[in-house]
Amino acid sequence: MRTATITRNTAETRIAVTVDLDGTGIYDIQTGIGFFDHMLEQLSRHSLIDLHVRTEGDLHIDQHHTVEDTGIAIGEAVAQALADKRGIRRYGDALSPMDETLTRVALDISGRPWLVWKTEFTQKRLGEMDTELFQHWFHSFAQAAGITLHIETLHGENNHHIAEAAFKGLARALRIAVEIDPRKGDAIPSTKGML
Template sequence: MSRTATIDRETKESKVHVEVDLDGTGKSQISTGVGFFDHMLGSFARHSLVDLVVHTIGDTHIDSHHTVEDTAIVLGEALRAALGDKSGIRRFGDACVPLDEALVQAVVDVSGRPYCVHTGEPEAMAYVTIGGGAGGVGYLGSLTRHVFETIAFHAHIALHVRVLAGREPHHLVETQFKAFARAFRDAVAFDPRETGVPSTKGTL
């Protein structure tokens, strides 16, 4: 069974193309025009072992918000489509990931019910801009929570992200993406003992 999906979305603010293969090896081709976000999506692909292609053209002459948001929308839709009926998966994933001084826990439930809880980030992170030097487009720290909320909503998963420690803005964001990646990887992995959909309702 192929767990792949290709989704395209075009608005007046962006044009987004996403391809996913849940059973890949973590290969990625990422181009959004927001360098730091490219780095985060590449990190997600590598540590989730999801093969990921993302090509986004957005109104980065305004800022990075629409580009990042719309990419997250399409990524969530692609993950949901690739999961299919979710038969045979583990459903739940939990990961605690360090990056030097930063430590983040992410928990995923492929529940069919979109929900996101994001806690623990220092309040100042919302106002930090990462990257954007030499004419590039910066990534505002407030986008991180928005990305996870958007992915969770469109992928129909429950996602809890808890920042437990951290100081350096780059590390704080990257650790969240890595923790989410590892939790998602476990949640969508096949369980050899599971013969159907892992729910008492019979559907997710």
């Protein structure tokens, strides 16, 4: 079973995350930020990774710690569930269209975290969520999961669509990358012998 549970308790947040990489996209997510919950639901549904998230953050201050720490916890859970990464496809990419928006996502479960972010928003908020925090979430997730992640919005006008296309693109690319490749057996997908 490629599952993991992470708890992260700080002076700013209390978080519990469970992932099942071989799930069916079942989710139960509560972060206290409605639009953020909606994006994480998209991540689960389209990656087929079961995702359970409970975050209690210091939202009376702002959303920064809640979003950042949730990204770290989900990334850590994915990394733990992948273990030594034997047999995975490792790479994944997706073109994610949503009406007028088209986003390209490519990733490598490399153990070398990096984020290239070429996405902009024209609104400061979507619902109650600060749009500047989307980049921060993807960065926190990529760092904690050990993933090289490239996200680029090729076209887009509607800010909701731009955000959602990025999360759906990550989901679809991640689904490919974490899958077990039957041709690889239990080999680690690197000439180095480790990732």
